[in-house]
Amino acid sequence: MLLVGIIYFILSVIALFPQYADSFVESHIERRIWNGWNSRDRPFFVLLRAERYATDGNKTSESQVCGGSIISIQFVLTAAHCVYNENYVYTQISVLVGDFTQDPWKIEKTLKVHVRRHEEYNGGERDPYDIAILRLPEPVSPERVIRLCAGSYNDTHLSACGLGQTGPNVKEASVLQEMDLMEKIAESDLALCNLPNYDLQICGRDIIPMQRRWICEGDLGGPLYPKNPETDKAECLYGVTAYTSNETCYHDTAIFTRVSAQVGWINRNMKDYSFICPSGHK
Template sequence: MQGKEPSNQFVQVHTPLDASRKAYEEYERNDCQCGQTKEQRIVNGSDVKPAHKYPWQVGIRENDSENYMCGGSIINDRYILTAAHCVTDKNNKPVSLKDLSVGVGDHISTSTKDDGMFTKTVVVKQIIVHNNYKPKNYDNDIALLKLFEPISLALSPDVGTICLPANDDKTYENINGTASGWGTIKNNGPQAEVLQETMLKILDSNCNGNSREVTENQLCVLPIFGDTCHGDSGGPLVVFEEPHYTLVGITSFTFVKCNDNYPTVFTRVSKFLQWIEDNTKDGLYC
Protein backbone atom coordinates (compact mmCIF):
# COMPACT_ATOMS: atom_id res chain seq x y z
CA MET A 1 0.00 0.00 0.00
CA GLN A 2 2.97 2.28 -0.52
CA GLY A 3 1.95 5.83 -1.29
CA LYS A 4 -1.78 5.06 -1.14
CA GLU A 5 -4.27 6.88 1.03
CA PRO A 6 -6.64 4.69 3.10
CA SER A 7 -9.77 3.56 1.27
CA ASN A 8 -12.75 5.94 1.25
CA GLN A 9 -15.06 3.13 2.34
CA PHE A 10 -13.78 3.58 5.88
CA VAL A 11 -14.50 6.37 8.32
CA GLN A 12 -11.75 8.95 7.94
CA VAL A 13 -9.36 9.24 10.84
CA HIS A 14 -9.48 12.72 12.35
CA THR A 15 -6.24 14.62 11.86
CA PRO A 16 -5.70 18.18 13.10
CA LEU A 17 -5.66 20.46 10.08
CA ASP A 18 -4.53 23.66 11.77
CA ALA A 19 -1.39 24.51 13.67
CA SER A 20 -2.99 24.06 17.07
CA ARG A 21 -1.45 20.72 17.93
CA LYS A 22 -1.44 21.64 21.62
CA ALA A 23 -5.19 22.27 21.66
CA TYR A 24 -5.77 19.02 19.78
CA GLU A 25 -3.65 17.06 22.25
CA GLU A 26 -5.47 18.56 25.23
CA TYR A 27 -8.82 17.63 23.66
CA GLU A 28 -7.69 14.11 22.91
CA ARG A 29 -6.07 13.57 26.31
CA ASN A 30 -9.13 14.80 28.17
CA ASP A 31 -11.36 12.45 26.20
CA CYS A 32 -9.41 9.20 26.37
CA GLN A 33 -8.24 6.73 28.97
CA CYS A 34 -5.96 3.81 28.32
CA GLY A 35 -6.84 0.22 29.15
CA GLN A 36 -10.62 0.64 29.22
CA THR A 37 -12.67 -2.28 27.93
CA LYS A 38 -16.06 -1.95 26.33
CA GLU A 39 -18.20 -3.82 28.85
CA GLN A 40 -21.78 -4.30 28.78
CA ARG A 41 -10.56 -18.62 18.12
CA ILE A 42 -7.55 -18.60 19.67
CA VAL A 43 -7.47 -22.44 20.30
CA ASN A 44 -10.54 -23.33 22.37
CA GLY A 45 -11.10 -19.63 22.90
CA SER A 46 -14.39 -17.76 22.72
CA ASP A 47 -15.76 -14.89 20.68
CA VAL A 48 -15.01 -11.53 22.24
CA LYS A 49 -18.31 -10.09 23.50
CA PRO A 50 -19.36 -7.40 23.14
CA ALA A 51 -17.66 -6.47 19.88
CA HIS A 52 -14.77 -4.05 20.42
CA LYS A 53 -14.44 -5.08 24.05
CA TYR A 54 -10.68 -4.64 23.62
CA PRO A 55 -10.45 -1.39 21.63
CA TRP A 56 -6.64 -1.48 21.52
CA GLN A 57 -6.62 -4.68 19.43
CA VAL A 58 -5.52 -4.36 15.81
CA GLY A 59 -4.86 -6.85 13.04
CA ILE A 60 -1.89 -6.75 10.66
CA ARG A 61 -2.29 -7.84 7.04
CA GLU A 62 0.31 -8.54 4.40
CA ASN A 63 -0.22 -8.28 0.64
CA ASP A 64 -3.96 -7.51 1.04
CA SER A 65 -4.62 -10.96 2.48
CA GLU A 66 -8.16 -11.67 3.66
CA ASN A 67 -6.89 -12.83 7.06
CA TYR A 68 -4.71 -11.08 9.58
CA MET A 69 -1.25 -12.61 9.78
CA CYS A 70 -0.58 -11.04 13.20
CA GLY A 71 -2.06 -8.86 15.89
CA GLY A 72 -0.94 -5.73 17.65
CA SER A 73 -1.93 -3.16 20.27
CA ILE A 74 -2.60 0.58 20.03
CA ILE A 75 -0.39 2.28 22.63
CA ASN A 76 -0.90 5.90 21.53
CA ASP A 77 -2.36 7.84 18.63
CA ARG A 78 0.53 7.08 16.26
CA TYR A 79 2.02 3.71 17.22
CA ILE A 80 1.14 0.03 17.23
CA LEU A 81 3.15 -2.39 19.38
CA THR A 82 3.64 -5.87 17.91
CA ALA A 83 6.18 -8.70 17.59
CA ALA A 84 9.37 -8.24 15.57
CA HIS A 85 8.94 -11.59 13.81
CA CYS A 86 5.62 -10.36 12.40
CA VAL A 87 7.22 -7.57 10.41
CA THR A 88 10.63 -8.97 9.41
CA ASP A 89 11.60 -11.21 6.50
CA LYS A 90 13.82 -14.31 6.45
CA ASN A 91 16.88 -12.04 6.42
CA ASN A 92 15.67 -10.31 9.58
CA LYS A 93 14.96 -7.09 7.68
CA PRO A 94 11.70 -5.12 7.97
CA VAL A 95 9.14 -6.18 5.36
CA SER A 96 8.18 -3.78 2.60
CA LEU A 97 5.80 -1.05 3.72
CA LYS A 98 3.79 -1.44 0.54
CA ASP A 99 2.87 -4.97 1.63
CA LEU A 100 1.64 -4.01 5.09
CA SER A 101 -1.59 -2.58 6.50
CA VAL A 102 -3.27 -2.37 9.90
CA GLY A 103 -6.93 -2.97 10.67
CA VAL A 104 -8.13 -0.62 13.43
CA GLY A 105 -11.47 -0.95 15.22
CA ASP A 106 -12.11 -4.40 13.74
CA HIS A 107 -14.08 -7.34 15.11
CA ILE A 108 -14.82 -9.63 12.17
CA SER A 109 -11.60 -9.75 10.19
CA THR A 110 -13.12 -10.59 6.81
CA SER A 111 -15.69 -7.78 6.84
CA THR A 112 -15.50 -4.00 6.72
CA LYS A 113 -19.21 -3.37 7.18
CA ASP A 114 -20.28 -5.31 10.26
CA ASP A 115 -18.34 -3.62 12.98
CA GLY A 116 -20.19 -0.41 13.72
CA MET A 117 -18.95 3.16 13.58
CA PHE A 118 -15.24 2.75 13.19
CA THR A 119 -13.42 0.17 11.10
CA LYS A 120 -10.44 1.35 9.14
CA THR A 121 -7.40 0.11 7.28
CA VAL A 122 -4.44 2.31 8.16
CA VAL A 123 -1.26 2.78 6.17
CA VAL A 124 2.06 2.12 7.96
CA LYS A 125 4.65 4.88 7.64
CA GLN A 126 7.58 3.23 9.44
CA ILE A 127 8.57 -0.13 10.94
CA ILE A 128 10.84 0.05 13.98
CA VAL A 129 12.29 -3.33 14.95
CA HIS A 130 14.30 -3.73 18.14
CA ASN A 131 17.95 -3.67 17.12
CA ASN A 132 18.76 -6.68 19.32
CA TYR A 133 15.97 -8.92 18.07
CA LYS A 134 17.26 -12.50 17.81
CA PRO A 135 15.03 -14.71 15.64
CA LYS A 136 16.75 -17.89 16.81
CA ASN A 137 15.22 -17.68 20.29
CA TYR A 138 12.84 -14.74 19.75
CA ASP A 139 14.65 -12.63 22.32
CA ASN A 140 13.67 -8.93 22.08
CA ASP A 141 10.74 -9.93 19.85
CA ILE A 142 9.20 -6.48 19.74
CA ALA A 143 8.51 -3.86 17.07
CA LEU A 144 6.63 -0.63 16.58
CA LEU A 145 4.53 0.41 13.61
CA LYS A 146 4.29 4.14 13.10
CA LEU A 147 1.05 4.99 11.34
CA PHE A 148 0.78 7.26 8.32
CA GLU A 149 -1.75 9.41 10.17
CA PRO A 150 -2.73 9.63 13.86
CA ILE A 151 -5.80 7.89 15.21
CA SER A 152 -8.29 10.17 16.93
CA LEU A 153 -8.66 8.53 20.32
CA ALA A 154 -11.82 10.51 21.08
CA LEU A 155 -13.60 9.66 17.84
CA SER A 156 -15.16 6.33 18.76
CA PRO A 157 -15.49 4.08 21.84
CA ASP A 158 -14.55 1.21 19.52
CA VAL A 159 -10.94 2.44 19.38
CA GLY A 160 -8.64 3.11 22.32
CA THR A 161 -5.19 2.53 23.75
CA ILE A 162 -3.86 -0.05 26.18
CA CYS A 163 -1.90 1.06 29.25
CA LEU A 164 1.76 0.14 29.49
CA PRO A 165 3.25 -1.12 32.77
CA ALA A 166 4.31 1.67 35.09
CA ASN A 167 7.73 0.08 35.61
CA ASP A 168 9.55 -3.26 35.65
CA ASP A 169 8.85 -4.07 39.29
CA LYS A 170 6.17 -6.73 38.76
CA THR A 171 6.69 -10.24 37.41
CA TYR A 172 2.93 -10.92 37.23
CA GLU A 173 3.58 -14.56 38.08
CA ASN A 174 0.53 -16.62 39.12
CA ILE A 175 -1.78 -13.93 37.75
CA ASN A 176 -4.28 -14.73 35.01
CA GLY A 177 -4.05 -12.70 31.84
CA THR A 178 -6.21 -12.42 28.73
CA ALA A 179 -4.86 -12.89 25.21
CA SER A 180 -6.81 -12.01 22.07
CA GLY A 181 -6.45 -12.44 18.32
CA TRP A 182 -7.71 -13.80 15.02
CA GLY A 183 -5.31 -16.75 14.87
CA THR A 184 -6.02 -20.34 13.90
CA ILE A 185 -8.55 -22.18 16.06
CA LYS A 186 -6.47 -25.39 16.02
CA ASN A 187 -3.10 -26.57 14.77
CA ASN A 188 -3.05 -26.29 10.97
CA GLY A 189 -6.69 -25.21 11.13
CA PRO A 190 -8.59 -22.20 9.76
CA GLN A 191 -8.20 -18.74 11.21
CA ALA A 192 -10.97 -17.23 13.28
CA GLU A 193 -13.07 -14.54 11.61
CA VAL A 194 -14.43 -13.15 14.88
CA LEU A 195 -11.88 -11.84 17.39
CA GLN A 196 -11.19 -14.49 20.02
CA GLU A 197 -10.04 -14.29 23.63
CA THR A 198 -8.72 -16.78 26.16
CA MET A 199 -7.40 -16.79 29.71
CA LEU A 200 -3.81 -17.79 30.45
CA LYS A 201 -1.91 -18.21 33.72
CA ILE A 202 1.38 -16.33 33.91
CA LEU A 203 4.14 -18.61 35.21
CA ASP A 204 7.22 -17.92 37.30
CA SER A 205 10.71 -17.74 35.81
CA ASN A 206 11.09 -21.55 35.89
CA CYS A 207 8.56 -21.72 33.04
CA ASN A 208 7.46 -25.24 34.06
CA GLY A 209 11.00 -26.57 33.64
CA ASN A 210 11.69 -24.70 30.40
CA SER A 211 13.67 -21.83 31.90
CA ARG A 212 16.69 -22.50 29.66
CA GLU A 213 14.54 -21.72 26.64
CA VAL A 214 13.49 -18.25 27.76
CA THR A 215 15.29 -15.01 28.58
CA GLU A 216 14.60 -12.30 31.14
CA ASN A 217 12.90 -10.38 28.33
CA GLN A 218 10.21 -13.04 28.03
CA LEU A 219 7.44 -14.47 30.18
CA CYS A 220 5.73 -17.86 30.06
CA VAL A 221 2.03 -18.62 30.33
CA LEU A 222 0.12 -21.85 30.67
CA PRO A 223 -3.19 -22.38 28.86
CA ILE A 224 -6.24 -22.51 31.12
CA PHE A 225 -9.19 -22.66 28.72
CA GLY A 226 -7.31 -22.23 25.45
CA ASP A 227 -4.10 -21.03 23.86
CA THR A 228 -2.73 -18.63 21.30
CA CYS A 229 -1.83 -20.07 17.89
CA HIS A 230 -0.66 -19.16 14.38
CA GLY A 231 -1.87 -15.69 13.47
CA ASP A 232 -2.10 -14.48 17.07
CA SER A 233 1.56 -13.41 17.15
CA GLY A 234 2.13 -9.79 18.06
CA GLY A 235 -1.18 -9.59 19.86
CA PRO A 236 -1.72 -8.51 23.46
CA LEU A 237 -1.61 -10.30 26.79
CA VAL A 238 -3.32 -8.01 29.29
CA VAL A 239 -4.05 -8.11 33.02
CA PHE A 240 -6.55 -6.03 34.96
CA GLU A 241 -4.97 -3.55 37.35
CA GLU A 242 -7.67 -1.39 38.87
CA PRO A 243 -8.94 0.78 37.22
CA HIS A 244 -7.55 -0.33 33.84
CA TYR A 245 -6.01 -3.14 31.80
CA THR A 246 -2.23 -3.26 31.37
CA LEU A 247 -0.28 -4.74 28.47
CA VAL A 248 2.18 -7.19 30.02
CA GLY A 249 3.00 -9.42 27.05
CA ILE A 250 3.23 -9.66 23.26
CA THR A 251 2.44 -13.06 21.75
CA SER A 252 5.74 -14.54 20.56
CA PHE A 253 6.05 -18.34 20.22
CA THR A 254 5.04 -21.81 21.43
CA PHE A 255 7.49 -24.64 22.21
CA VAL A 256 5.79 -27.38 20.19
CA LYS A 257 2.14 -27.00 19.22
CA CYS A 258 -0.73 -24.77 20.23
CA ASN A 259 -2.68 -25.86 23.30
CA ASP A 260 -0.44 -28.85 24.01
CA ASN A 261 0.03 -28.25 27.76
CA TYR A 262 3.42 -26.70 27.09
CA PRO A 263 3.95 -23.05 28.03
CA THR A 264 3.50 -20.28 25.48
CA VAL A 265 6.08 -17.49 25.49
CA PHE A 266 5.37 -13.77 25.33
CA THR A 267 7.68 -10.79 25.08
CA ARG A 268 7.75 -9.12 28.51
CA VAL A 269 6.67 -5.54 27.80
CA SER A 270 8.00 -4.08 31.05
CA LYS A 271 11.58 -4.79 29.88
CA PHE A 272 11.18 -2.41 26.96
CA LEU A 273 9.56 0.68 28.48
CA GLN A 274 12.56 2.93 27.81
CA TRP A 275 12.90 1.62 24.25
CA ILE A 276 9.21 2.29 23.63
CA GLU A 277 9.46 5.79 25.11
CA ASP A 278 12.55 6.64 23.07
CA ASN A 279 10.89 5.59 19.81
CA THR A 280 7.41 7.07 20.33
CA LYS A 281 8.14 10.61 21.50
CA ASP A 282 5.83 12.09 18.85
CA GLY A 283 2.89 9.95 19.96
CA LEU A 284 0.05 11.12 22.22
CA TYR A 285 -0.57 8.87 25.21
CA CYS A 286 -3.82 8.87 27.16
Protein backbone atom coordinates (compact mmCIF):
# COMPACT_ATOMS: atom_id res chain seq x y z
CA MET A 1 0.00 0.00 0.00
CA LEU A 2 2.89 2.34 0.75
CA LEU A 3 4.31 1.86 -2.76
CA VAL A 4 0.90 2.48 -4.30
CA GLY A 5 0.60 5.67 -2.28
CA ILE A 6 4.02 6.90 -3.42
CA ILE A 7 3.20 6.24 -7.08
CA TYR A 8 -0.17 7.99 -6.69
CA PHE A 9 1.57 10.98 -5.10
CA ILE A 10 4.13 11.23 -7.93
CA LEU A 11 1.46 11.03 -10.62
CA SER A 12 -0.60 13.66 -8.83
CA VAL A 13 2.37 16.05 -8.69
CA ILE A 14 3.07 15.55 -12.42
CA ALA A 15 -0.60 16.17 -13.21
CA LEU A 16 -0.61 19.38 -11.18
CA PHE A 17 2.75 20.61 -12.50
CA PRO A 18 3.15 19.23 -16.06
CA GLN A 19 5.93 21.68 -16.79
CA TYR A 20 8.17 19.61 -14.50
CA ALA A 21 7.25 16.23 -15.95
CA ASP A 22 10.09 16.16 -18.47
CA SER A 23 12.77 16.98 -15.91
CA PHE A 24 11.40 14.32 -13.55
CA VAL A 25 11.47 11.66 -16.26
CA GLU A 26 14.92 12.72 -17.42
CA SER A 27 16.37 12.28 -13.95
CA HIS A 28 14.77 8.87 -13.27
CA ILE A 29 15.13 6.84 -16.45
CA GLU A 30 18.25 5.05 -17.66
CA ARG A 31 19.88 6.83 -20.58
CA ARG A 32 21.45 5.01 -23.52
CA ILE A 33 22.85 7.00 -26.53
CA TRP A 34 19.94 9.02 -25.16
CA ASN A 35 17.34 6.26 -24.88
CA GLY A 36 18.91 3.69 -27.20
CA TRP A 37 19.69 0.09 -26.24
CA ASN A 38 22.69 -2.14 -25.59
CA SER A 39 24.22 -3.00 -28.94
CA ARG A 40 25.37 -6.40 -30.08
CA ASP A 41 29.08 -6.58 -30.86
CA ARG A 42 30.03 -4.32 -33.77
CA PRO A 43 33.65 -5.47 -34.32
CA PHE A 44 34.36 -2.63 -36.75
CA PHE A 45 33.59 0.02 -34.11
CA VAL A 46 36.54 1.70 -32.39
CA LEU A 47 36.84 4.35 -29.72
CA LEU A 48 38.98 7.37 -30.55
CA ARG A 49 40.69 9.42 -27.85
CA ALA A 50 42.53 12.62 -28.70
CA GLU A 51 44.67 14.56 -26.26
CA ARG A 52 44.89 18.26 -27.05
CA TYR A 53 45.48 21.72 -25.60
CA ALA A 54 44.23 25.14 -26.63
CA THR A 55 46.36 27.47 -28.74
CA ASP A 56 45.39 30.49 -26.60
CA GLY A 57 48.26 29.87 -24.17
CA ASN A 58 46.38 27.54 -21.82
CA LYS A 59 48.53 24.39 -21.74
CA THR A 60 45.99 22.34 -19.79
CA SER A 61 45.49 19.10 -21.67
CA GLU A 62 41.99 17.81 -22.34
CA SER A 63 40.63 14.64 -23.89
CA GLN A 64 38.16 14.42 -26.77
CA VAL A 65 36.22 11.17 -27.31
CA CYS A 66 34.77 10.03 -30.65
CA GLY A 67 33.85 6.88 -32.50
CA GLY A 68 35.27 5.40 -35.68
CA SER A 69 34.98 2.46 -38.07
CA ILE A 70 37.60 -0.01 -39.30
CA ILE A 71 37.39 0.04 -43.12
CA SER A 72 40.51 -2.05 -43.85
CA ILE A 73 42.99 -3.95 -41.72
CA GLN A 74 45.07 -0.79 -41.25
CA PHE A 75 42.67 2.13 -41.68
CA VAL A 76 39.87 3.75 -39.65
CA LEU A 77 37.30 6.29 -40.82
CA THR A 78 36.03 9.02 -38.48
CA ALA A 79 34.91 12.67 -38.54
CA ALA A 80 37.48 15.36 -39.31
CA HIS A 81 36.37 17.47 -36.35
CA CYS A 82 37.44 14.60 -34.05
CA VAL A 83 41.10 15.06 -35.07
CA TYR A 84 41.32 18.70 -36.13
CA ASN A 85 40.36 22.06 -34.66
CA GLU A 86 42.20 25.28 -35.49
CA ASN A 87 41.95 26.35 -31.85
CA TYR A 88 43.82 23.28 -30.53
CA VAL A 89 47.10 21.45 -30.87
CA TYR A 90 46.70 17.67 -30.82
CA THR A 91 49.50 15.89 -28.98
CA GLN A 92 48.28 12.30 -29.21
CA ILE A 93 45.50 10.46 -31.02
CA SER A 94 44.78 6.86 -30.06
CA VAL A 95 42.36 4.21 -31.28
CA LEU A 96 41.01 1.57 -28.89
CA VAL A 97 40.14 -1.74 -30.57
CA GLY A 98 38.10 -4.33 -28.72
CA ASP A 99 34.68 -5.48 -27.52
CA PHE A 100 32.70 -2.57 -26.11
CA THR A 101 29.57 -4.61 -25.34
CA GLN A 102 31.11 -5.74 -22.03
CA ASP A 103 31.47 -3.80 -18.81
CA PRO A 104 34.38 -3.34 -18.35
CA TRP A 105 35.36 -3.13 -22.02
CA LYS A 106 37.57 -5.88 -23.39
CA ILE A 107 40.31 -3.87 -25.11
CA GLU A 108 42.59 -5.78 -27.49
CA LYS A 109 44.81 -2.93 -28.61
CA THR A 110 45.40 0.75 -28.01
CA LEU A 111 47.12 2.18 -31.08
CA LYS A 112 48.57 5.63 -31.72
CA VAL A 113 47.54 6.64 -35.21
CA HIS A 114 48.51 8.96 -38.04
CA VAL A 115 45.74 11.09 -39.49
CA ARG A 116 44.59 12.79 -42.64
CA ARG A 117 41.50 14.95 -42.72
CA HIS A 118 39.75 15.87 -45.94
CA GLU A 119 41.59 18.73 -47.64
CA GLU A 120 38.38 20.73 -48.10
CA TYR A 121 37.28 20.51 -44.48
CA ASN A 122 37.23 24.03 -43.01
CA GLY A 123 36.04 23.35 -39.48
CA GLY A 124 32.36 24.31 -39.74
CA GLU A 125 29.93 22.30 -37.61
CA ARG A 126 27.89 21.32 -40.70
CA ASP A 127 30.87 21.03 -43.03
CA PRO A 128 30.12 18.58 -45.90
CA TYR A 129 33.74 17.35 -45.82
CA ASP A 130 33.72 16.34 -42.17
CA ILE A 131 35.66 13.11 -42.68
CA ALA A 132 39.14 11.84 -41.83
CA ILE A 133 41.11 8.65 -42.30
CA LEU A 134 43.46 7.22 -39.68
CA ARG A 135 46.36 4.89 -40.43
CA LEU A 136 47.04 2.24 -37.80
CA PRO A 137 50.68 1.32 -37.02
CA GLU A 138 49.84 -2.39 -37.32
CA PRO A 139 47.05 -4.40 -38.96
CA VAL A 140 43.97 -5.67 -37.13
CA SER A 141 41.94 -8.79 -37.84
CA PRO A 142 40.14 -8.79 -41.23
CA GLU A 143 37.02 -9.91 -39.35
CA ARG A 144 36.81 -6.41 -37.91
CA VAL A 145 36.53 -4.69 -41.28
CA ILE A 146 33.24 -3.24 -42.54
CA ARG A 147 32.89 -2.60 -46.26
CA LEU A 148 31.85 0.78 -47.66
CA CYS A 149 28.27 1.22 -48.93
CA ALA A 150 27.91 2.01 -52.61
CA GLY A 151 24.17 2.55 -53.00
CA SER A 152 21.46 4.67 -51.40
CA TYR A 153 19.41 3.69 -48.35
CA ASN A 154 16.99 6.61 -48.06
CA ASP A 155 13.73 5.80 -46.27
CA THR A 156 15.35 2.57 -45.04
CA HIS A 157 15.93 1.59 -41.43
CA LEU A 158 19.51 2.43 -40.48
CA SER A 159 21.40 2.17 -37.21
CA ALA A 160 24.04 4.20 -35.42
CA CYS A 161 26.11 3.16 -32.42
CA GLY A 162 28.44 4.88 -30.00
CA LEU A 163 29.83 5.31 -26.51
CA GLY A 164 28.78 8.93 -26.02
CA GLN A 165 26.75 10.55 -23.29
CA THR A 166 23.87 8.50 -21.92
CA GLY A 167 22.64 11.08 -19.44
CA PRO A 168 23.35 14.41 -17.74
CA ASN A 169 26.98 14.74 -16.61
CA VAL A 170 27.85 11.28 -17.97
CA LYS A 171 31.00 11.32 -20.11
CA GLU A 172 30.64 7.97 -21.85
CA ALA A 173 28.46 4.87 -21.89
CA SER A 174 29.49 1.78 -19.95
CA VAL A 175 28.66 -0.44 -22.95
CA LEU A 176 28.12 0.23 -26.65
CA GLN A 177 24.72 1.78 -27.39
CA GLU A 178 22.66 1.64 -30.58
CA MET A 179 19.58 3.28 -32.05
CA ASP A 180 17.59 3.09 -35.30
CA LEU A 181 16.88 5.98 -37.63
CA MET A 182 16.12 6.72 -41.27
CA GLU A 183 17.63 8.86 -43.98
CA LYS A 184 15.08 11.46 -45.03
CA ILE A 185 15.03 13.24 -48.37
CA ALA A 186 11.78 15.24 -48.19
CA GLU A 187 12.28 19.01 -48.32
CA SER A 188 10.71 19.44 -44.88
CA ASP A 189 13.19 17.00 -43.33
CA LEU A 190 16.17 18.51 -45.12
CA ALA A 191 15.08 21.92 -43.84
CA LEU A 192 15.09 20.61 -40.26
CA CYS A 193 18.58 19.20 -40.80
CA ASN A 194 19.70 22.50 -42.37
CA LEU A 195 21.73 20.36 -44.74
CA PRO A 196 24.38 22.29 -46.71
CA ASN A 197 24.99 19.61 -49.36
CA TYR A 198 22.67 16.64 -49.92
CA ASP A 199 25.08 14.93 -52.33
CA LEU A 200 27.80 14.81 -49.68
CA GLN A 201 25.66 14.48 -46.54
CA ILE A 202 22.85 12.44 -45.04
CA CYS A 203 19.93 13.86 -43.08
CA GLY A 204 19.02 11.31 -40.41
CA ARG A 205 15.81 11.43 -38.39
CA ASP A 206 14.49 9.33 -35.58
CA ILE A 207 12.01 6.75 -36.86
CA ILE A 208 9.51 7.93 -34.25
CA PRO A 209 10.16 11.69 -33.89
CA MET A 210 10.08 13.33 -30.46
CA GLN A 211 10.66 10.12 -28.51
CA ARG A 212 13.91 11.60 -27.21
CA ARG A 213 16.17 8.92 -28.57
CA TRP A 214 19.21 10.40 -30.22
CA ILE A 215 22.93 10.69 -30.77
CA CYS A 216 24.90 12.82 -28.35
CA GLU A 217 28.37 14.11 -27.56
CA GLY A 218 30.97 11.35 -27.82
CA ASP A 219 29.01 9.45 -30.50
CA LEU A 220 30.36 11.71 -33.27
CA GLY A 221 32.73 10.12 -35.75
CA GLY A 222 30.92 6.82 -35.29
CA PRO A 223 29.17 4.67 -37.90
CA LEU A 224 25.80 4.77 -39.65
CA TYR A 225 24.88 1.47 -41.28
CA PRO A 226 22.04 -0.66 -42.65
CA LYS A 227 21.53 -4.04 -40.97
CA ASN A 228 20.57 -7.44 -42.30
CA PRO A 229 17.04 -7.94 -40.87
CA GLU A 230 17.61 -11.66 -40.36
CA THR A 231 21.05 -11.64 -38.74
CA ASP A 232 21.10 -8.08 -37.30
CA LYS A 233 24.63 -7.71 -38.68
CA ALA A 234 25.80 -4.41 -40.14
CA GLU A 235 25.96 -4.71 -43.94
CA CYS A 236 28.17 -1.76 -44.83
CA LEU A 237 29.31 1.69 -43.66
CA TYR A 238 26.83 4.25 -44.99
CA GLY A 239 27.74 7.39 -43.07
CA VAL A 240 30.03 9.00 -40.50
CA THR A 241 28.26 10.78 -37.65
CA ALA A 242 29.17 14.43 -38.13
CA TYR A 243 26.76 16.77 -36.34
CA THR A 244 23.99 16.76 -33.78
CA SER A 245 22.73 19.22 -31.19
CA ASN A 246 25.07 18.97 -28.20
CA GLU A 247 23.03 21.43 -26.20
CA THR A 248 20.13 19.12 -25.51
CA CYS A 249 20.81 15.83 -27.35
CA TYR A 250 17.01 15.74 -27.85
CA HIS A 251 17.13 17.05 -31.40
CA ASP A 252 15.47 14.46 -33.66
CA THR A 253 17.77 15.15 -36.62
CA ALA A 254 21.48 14.62 -37.22
CA ILE A 255 23.92 15.04 -40.09
CA PHE A 256 26.17 12.27 -41.39
CA THR A 257 28.95 12.51 -43.96
CA ARG A 258 27.93 10.37 -46.95
CA VAL A 259 30.57 7.62 -47.33
CA SER A 260 29.65 6.68 -50.91
CA ALA A 261 30.46 10.24 -52.01
CA GLN A 262 33.98 9.93 -50.57
CA VAL A 263 34.98 6.46 -51.79
CA GLY A 264 37.46 7.92 -54.29
CA TRP A 265 39.09 10.10 -51.63
CA ILE A 266 39.19 7.18 -49.17
CA ASN A 267 40.81 4.80 -51.68
CA ARG A 268 43.42 7.35 -52.74
CA ASN A 269 44.44 7.96 -49.16
CA MET A 270 44.61 4.28 -48.27
CA LYS A 271 47.19 3.94 -51.06
CA ASP A 272 49.16 6.97 -49.86
CA TYR A 273 51.22 6.30 -46.74
CA SER A 274 52.65 9.84 -46.40
CA PHE A 275 50.30 10.63 -43.51
CA ILE A 276 51.01 13.47 -41.14
CA CYS A 277 51.87 12.58 -37.57
CA PRO A 278 49.30 13.73 -34.99
CA SER A 279 51.96 14.95 -32.55
CA GLY A 280 52.02 18.73 -32.57
CA HIS A 281 49.78 19.30 -35.61
CA LYS A 282 46.85 21.67 -35.56
